[in-house]
Amino acid sequence: MIPAGKSASFQMVFRKYNEWYLIRRNFHSLTITGSLDALPAQQPVIYIMNHSSWWDGLLAYHAYNRTSVGDHYMMMEERQLKRYDFFRKAGAFSIEKGSPSDVRQSMRYAAGLLEQSKRIWLFPQGEIRHLETRPLTFRPGIGLLLRQAPPETAVIPVTLHYGLYQQPRLQASLHIGEPIFQNWKQIGSSDCAEMLEDRLTVQLDQHSQQLLLSKEGYLPDEVHLIGRKRTVDEKYDQYRKIRKR
Template identity: 50%
Template sequence: MIRAVKSKAFERVFSLYNHYYLLRRRFRSFTLSGSLDPKMMDGNGGGEMLPMAPDQPVVYFMNHSSWWDGLLLYHAAKQTSRGDHYVMMEERQLRQYAFFRKLGAYSINKDSASGVRTSLQYTSELLAAGKRVWIFPQGEILHQEARPIQFRPGIGLVLRRFPQAIAVPVTLCHGMVQHDLPEISMQAGPPVVQDWKALRSEEIAQQLGQVLEQQLDEHRAELIRLGQGSLPDGWPLIRGVRSTSEKYDQARKRVNR
């Protein structure tokens, strides 16, 4: 298993490179609806919704439909969350892109039972330290229209090992509608709080898979209804760049003037 070795100096440089060079050159917009730091019910019984503490252990579970997903969630977390975020990544990919370790990525080897156990133990250690962990429970990159969404039992094993954690569903929709550059819409749903110990890992995986599928279907349906690539309440995570058609229209107006 490959552990994360976060580097603040590397993150400072990479976050700028990721924002201004990688994402802005390839996407017209990237927005977040909802919050990666959702409010939680007051544990003292007052019924009041309070901001989540920075050290609240959280497991984010997200659909995995493109190579960009890790860079997108990294940017969203850096821009909007107070927590310390880590990402579980397939070991073969992490060996290929080892620099992700400096950003908080650690590995899991699904082909090794001992490797899986070691990764789960490391995940529990991160959560116990108040870290936030991102998981792609589908276990591989699949088309965003693939249905049903089926999770592997790993997320259930994680939550059973650390039942104090809350689970937050996050969906990503990629699309090209009005412009020649793709638009990315991310949506963070309401946190899921359960007595994880009372459920088998397969039951947890099935339940959370259904939660994510419903959220993704509703997310997609709203974008289709609006005929655009972002939701109206979306927070802009990158400064919008002009598409080719917009540049052409602006140039034509100048010529006409």
């Protein structure tokens, strides 16, 4: 198990690289609805999110650095963290799904972070799967963690949707759901995973439907986390206006 090793100086540089070189070059927009800080700062929180793209962790990282005052950490597959070990400096720690002893060690480590009122991000599907795949199929690890976590731990469902609309670059939409509180120690690990899977599935389906019904892939009350780029149509209209002068 590889622990996180946060570095303030590294993150100062990486936040700018992530936003300006990675996200802004590849995305037309990144928006968020709801709040990551709906609960007091001392509240231990686990954010669970669907996992449909390589971009998921980087977009979540940008979102919580822009909109949250909490101290956030992210669980990452050990194979990937060994390959990109600099993510440790951004707050990533590992889990090796194929090793039960390593899974238990990762859960103890995560529970220890929660006891310090840290905030943890998990992808309970355990692997990247297509956005439209159903069922989401959560692994039981989220239940194992919650049974070890402080009893006041809240789970906040986060859904991330990607789409192409009237421009060549992707639009990404994050929606933060309502906190979930339960007596986690009285729920079996598998039952807990199933219950949270159902909650995230409903939220993701509703999120997708709202975007489908929207005119250009934007939702009411959303906040833009990167400057909105002009569409191809808007650029062409501007060009035509200049030509007419």
